[in-house]
Amino acid sequence: MVTTTTALESELLEIAGSVPDPELPVLTLQELGVLRAVHVRGADSVEVELTPTYTGCPAIEAMSLDIERVLHAHGMRDVTVRTVLRPAWSTDDITAEGRRKLREFGIAPPRVQEASGPVSVSLGPTRTLEPLHCPHCGSTDTELLSRFSSASCKALRRCLSCREPFDHFKEL
Amino acid sequence: MTAPETAAVATTAALALGDDALVLSHRLGEWAGHAPVLEEEVALANIALDLLGQARVLLSTVGDEDELAYLREERAFRNLQLVEQPNGDFAHTIARQLYFSTYQHLLYAELAAADGPFAGLAAKAVKEVAYHRDHAEQWTLRLGDGTETGHERMQRACTALWRFTGEMFQRVDGLDVDPAGMETAWLESVRAVLHRATLTVPEGPRTGAWTAGAGRQGVHTESFGRMLAEMQHLHRSHPGASW
Numbered sequence: 001m002v003t004t005t006t007a008l009e010s011e012l013l014e015i016a017g018s019v020p021d022p023e024l025p026v027l028t029l030q031e032l033g034v035l036r037a038v039h040v041r042g043a044d045s046v047e048v049e050l051t052p053t054y055t056g057c058p059a060i061e062a063m064s065l066d067i068e069r070v071l072h073a074h075g076m077r078d079v080t081v082r083t084v085l086r087p088a089w090s091t092d093d094i095t096a097e098g099r100r101k102l103r104e105f106g107i108a109p110p111r112v113q114e115a116s117g118p119v120s121v122s123l124g125p126t127r128t129l130e131p132l133h134c135p136h137c138g139s140t141d142t143e144l145l146s147r148f149s150s151a152s153c154k155a156l157r158r159c160l161s162c163r164e165p166f167d168h169f170k171e172l
Numbered sequence: 173m174t175a176p177e178t179a180a181v182a183t184t185a186a187l188a189l190g191d192d193a194l195v196l197s198h199r200l201g202e203w204a205g206h207a208p209v210l211e212e213e214v215a216l217a218n219i220a221l222d223l224l225g226q227a228r229v230l231l232s233t234v235g236d237e238d239e240l241a242y243l244r245e246e247r248a249f250r251n252l253q254l255v256e257q258p259n260g261d262f263a264h265t266i267a268r269q270l271y272f273s274t275y276q277h278l279l280y281a282e283l284a285a286a287d288g289p290f291a292g293l294a295a296k297a298v299k300e301v302a303y304h305r306d307h308a309e310q311w312t313l314r315l316g317d318g319t320e321t322g323h324e325r326m327q328r329a330c331t332a333l334w335r336f337t338g339e340m341f342q343r344v345d346g347l348d349v350d351p352a353g354m355e356t357a358w359l360e361s362v363r364a365v366l367h368r369a370t371l372t373v374p375e376g377p378r379t380g381a382w383t384a385g386a387g388r389q390g391v392h393t394e395s396f397g398r399m400l401a402e403m404q405h406l407h408r409s410h411p412g413a414s415w
Contacts, residue, residue: 088292148211151218
């Protein structure tokens with residue numbers, strides 16, 4: 001499908017994309033990669049396509065409200081935020097700048113996945129073989145404490161060099 | 173929640189999968205405040221949240237998600253009897269997770285590969301469920317191949333829930349999957365995990381003796397009514413209330 005994006009749509013996409021993520025406010029929605037498109041439907045009417053990170057992520061409702069708010073402030077009277085599931089969001093959709101900010105914030109960013117599709121289920125040891133760096137000291141000597149941390153998208157790990165626990169934005 | 177773009181979704185299938193996710197989500201939520209360690213408290217709640225998200229998408233394709241969750245009677249639910257089984261001890265919950273998440277992972281992988289009405293959700297959910305499956309497998313190994321008590325409890329749980337595992341491979345209208353192929357893959361995977369965990373693969377029948385069907389036909393086990401009463405009572409006591 002070929003669609004052309006107007007200058008206004010690009011501008012509105014940028015404004016909506018500048019909204020901070022409600023749970024990880026260091027990231028914008030653009031950096032998180034959840035904003036799919038903005039379609040202008042009339043003089044002051046706009047439709048925004050947003051995709052959830054996890055299907056059950058409760059942040060999506062706050063994101064929708066925040067997008068509505070900034071676009072209303074920008075003169076759009078009628079703002080519709082539509083949830084789209086396809087194509088499925090992946091942690092590969094997080095921008096390079098987003099990854100850098102996560103690391104700076106103390107969260108190990110997700111590693112780029114080589115193949116798409118489900119994360120392989122392995123019965124391996126809890127010490128990962130792929131290098132994952134501690135966001136505090138940079139060491140690759142880390143261990144998994146729990147596959148699920150403060151949110152579905154994060155796992156809890158511990159650095160064996162500096163001994164600090166840290167969150168890892170796990171690959172999806 | 174805005175319903176995602178869906179063609180004419182087969183209602184029977186959406187209810188079956190949506191009810192599985194909703195009911196298991198509620199069961200896992202019952203662990204809040206009771207899990208053996210804080211990490212598991214958080215893990216089980218996160219898994220419950222993933223399932224609740226899947227349930228909301230699926231039930232919204234059928235009708236109003238709140239009405240479906242809170243105002244249906246027991247016989248109108250189409251979930252597997254496996255997911256409504258009480259939590260029991262932690263090993264019991266892990267055995268239920270192992271059996272169900274292995275099934276759900278295989279199912280969503282098939283649905284994601286086909287281009288049917290569930291492909292969009294399945295492509296997302298299969299990645300989430302991969303973590304649920306991994307979580308269940310790791311715990312099965314740890315409990316089974318751990319202390320004597322852990323081994324004993326894990327064995328008891330795997331055996332007790334075995335009779336609810338046959339139902340997962342009944343054909344469901346509107347689901348374009350190969351139940352026999354899925355069952356073979358499921359048995360292979362579960363057997364391998366149980367072997368590695370030094371557990372014995374249960375030998376008993378994998379379905380109940382009654383002929384009226386099971387959860388997919390709206391026939392549920394005794395504890396399900398009590399679970400629903402707890403899940404629905406607030407909504408029914410205060411219809412239309414909001415925060």
